Amino acid sequence: MEKYLSQLNEAQLEPTIQKDGPMIIIAGAGSGKTRVLTYRIAYLMSQGVDPFNILSLTFTNKAAREMKERIAQIVGTSEAKNLWMGTFHSVFAKILRIEADRLGYPSNFTIYDTQDSDRLIASIIKEMNLDKDLYKYKAVRSRISSYKNSLITVRAYFQNPELIEADTMARRPRLGDIYKAYVERCFKAGAMDFDDLLLKTNELLTRFPEVLMKYQNRFKYILVDEYQDTNHSQYLIVRALSDKFQNICVVGDDAQSIYAFRGANINNILNFQKDYDDVKVFRLEQNYRSTKNIVNAANSIIEKNETKLDKVVWTANDEGAKIKVNRSLTDGDEGRYVASTIWEQKMNNQLLNSDFAILYRTNAQSRSIEDALRKRDIPYRIYGGVSFYQRKEIRDVLSYLRLIINPADEEALKRIINFPPRGIGQTTIDKLIVSANGYNRTIFEVMKNIDKTNVKINSGTKNKLQDFITLIESYQVLNQTADVFELAEHVTRTSGLIKELNKDGTPEGVARMENIEELLNGMKDFVEGQKEIADTTGSLAEFLEDVALATDLDADKGDSDHVALMTIHLAKGLEFPCVFVVGLEEDLFPSAMSMGTRSELEEERRLFYVALTRAEKQAYLTYALSRYRWGKLVDSEPSRFIEEIDEQYLDIVTPIEERRFNPMLSADIFGDAEGHTPVNPNKIRYKPAKQAVLKKGSSKPDPEKFQVTTPKNLKPVEKTNGNTALFDSKLAVGNIVKHMRFGSGEVIKIEGTGADVKAEINFQHGGVKKLLLRFAKLEVV
C-alpha cells in the first residue's frame, strides 16, 4: 500500500480508495473529510488518472491551495499543477473565459465585485429617478443576487406574476426594471458579477450541448468539499458535469450548513442519494481535531436540533480542559478578559499568537476586542473586514488596469476618468452616460466618436477626453509587451496617481502610498511566481481575476504571527488550538433576526456548533451583561446556547466583579485599574496603538488608524525622480532584515544598480525571495 495511505484510519481509507461511482461522505466536524478529499485525489493520480481530468471544488481558494500543496508533497509538484482546483467562482471564471464568445462576452470580461455592483445599481436607481429610501441599493442587489442564484433570469422574472407581486407588495414595483437595466449594463460593459459566474456557467452548459460534453469528458472525477453549503446554481453545475461518468464525490456535514441566508440549500446534501444511482454512503466518526470535552460539548448542543442526520462523533484524544465560560459586565470587560487570557496563556504555555482565534457573530463586535488587544500589544488580524484590494487607492490603480484590458468596463472608467483630476466634470460624465445608453454603446466608444454623437460639450473638454483616450491607448500598447508589474508601475507613475498621493503629506497619504507599493510587490511576486510554478500565463487578465475573486482569507500567507479575528461564517473548515467565541448573548447569538422560526434558530445553533468545533485544545465562551449596540448601552442575557451545553463540560469562570475584590488575582492578569472598574464606555479613551502611525507634528489620531494592527514603522518617504519611496541602500550581505510579510531573514545576495537593486533574502518562513529594494519595506535588525 502507498505509504501516505497509512495516515488514514480504516473508515477514511475506504472512501479514499473507492475509485469510481457516486459517493457521499457525511461526517461531523474534524473527522477528516477534507483530508480524505485530499488523499483521494493523490490516490486517483497514483491509479493513473490524469490530473487534467480531476476537478476539485473547495470553499475558499486558500483551502484549494493548501490541498494542492499537500498533494504536491505526495505525488510531486509538476503533476499536481495540472489539477483543476479552486472555488466554484474561480474555476468557472476560467471556463467562462475560454467559452466567453458563445455568450457574447469578450474573453477578458471584467468581474464586477460587490462594490462595482452596488455602484452600478445605485446609479441606475438614480437615473430612473426612484426614491432611494424605498430602493436601497444593497437590498436591491441582494434581491437580484437571489434571483440569479435561483436561475431566475430577467425574462423568467417578468413571466412570473408571483415575483412581480411580491416585489410590488414590498413597495418596490420597479425592481424588475432595475434588474433588467442592471443586466443590460453589465453585459454592455463586458462585465460579470459574482452570481453571473455561476448563472452564465449554467447557461453555457444548457444552451451548448457540445460545451457540456467537452467538460463532462474533461472532468472525469469531480470532488466537492463543504457540499452542505452549495446553492441551487452550484448544485446544477455539479449535477450536469458529473452526469456522464458519475464519478462524483461530495463531502459535507449537515450540522455545519450555515449559509442558508445566502441561498445555500441543505437539501443538496440530504437528497444526494436520490440524484444518482447506487450512491455509496460513507460515514466518519472519529474526530482528530479536538479534545473529548470539546467534542462531547459540541455533540450535546447539536442534539437539540430536530432537523439533522444521525451521526456519531467521538474522539480518542485527551479529555482536555473544560470549556471556560466567562461573564463580564460590559463588552469592554469582555475584550479585556479575552486579551488578558491570551496574554497569560502565551506566557504560561509558550503559545504563539497564531494559536488563538476570536470568533464572533457580527463584524461590529470586533471593536471592543481590538481595543483590548492593542492595549496588551497583542498583534491580531481581522479577516473579512475591508480587504486590501477594496481600499480606495488600490481600486484606483486596478481600475486603470481593468480599463486597459476592457475599455467597456463602465465602473472602472467612471472611477478614473477624472482621477487624478484632469478637468472632466460630473456634468460631462453624465452626458456621456446618457448618450452611451441612448446609442447602446459603451462610454469609451462614445468618447472616441464624440463628434458623431449628440453630446454637446466645448472643445476644451473634448481635448481633455481625447487626452484621456490617448493615455489609455498608450497603456494598451505597453500591455502587449510588458508584464503586469512593469505595466502597473508605469501606470502609477505616468497617470499622475503617485503624484497625487505625494501631494498628500498626511500619515494617511503616506500609508496609501505604501499600499500601492505593496500592490506592486504583490504583482512582482505574481509575475515571478507564475514563472516558477505556472499552470497559467501570468497575464494581466489573470492577475485581475485573482484579485477580484480573492477573499480576505486568501490573502493570508500564514507568514506572520497574529491572533485571528473573524466571523464564525468565515471560520468554517479552519482549526486553532484555542478559540474564543465571544458575545454569547440572546439577540446577538442567536441573532435577533434569526429567532422567528425553528429553522432559523436551528441554523444559528449549527453556527454555534461550527464555532465550538474549530477548537483543538481549549474553548472559551464569553458574554457581557451589557453591551453597546447601535450607539446605545443595552442589557443582555446569556445566550441559550450556553445553557444547552451539558454542564459537565463547562468550567464557569469566576465572574469578573468577584475577581475584582480578590487580592489573590493580581493586576498582572487583569490589566490596569481600568480593567477592574465597571467601565463607563463613554469614558473609554482611544489611544493609537503606537505613536509611530502618526507623523511628527500631527497630533490628532485618526479613528481609521485604530484598524491598524501592528503599525508599520513608517520611514520618512524620500522623494526620488520616480516618486517612490527609497530604501536604505546600506544593506549588505549577511544583514538580518525584517519584512512586513515574510518576517525575518538573511540577505544572501545583492545585485543591480540604482532603482533596480534587488536583494536575495533567505526568509525564515517563506524561503529565498528576490525583492526589489525600491519596493520591499525592509528593516535592518
Ligand code: ATP
Ligand atoms: P471540518 O468539518 O471542520 O471541515 P474535516 O472533517 O474536514 O473538518 P479535517 O480538517 O480533514 O476534518 O481534519 C481535522 C484534523 O484532523 C486535521 O488537523 C487533520 O489533519 C486531522 N486528521 C484527520 N484525520 C487524521 C488521521 N487519520 N490521523 C491523524 N490526524 C488526522
Ligand code: MG
Ligand atoms: Mg473540512
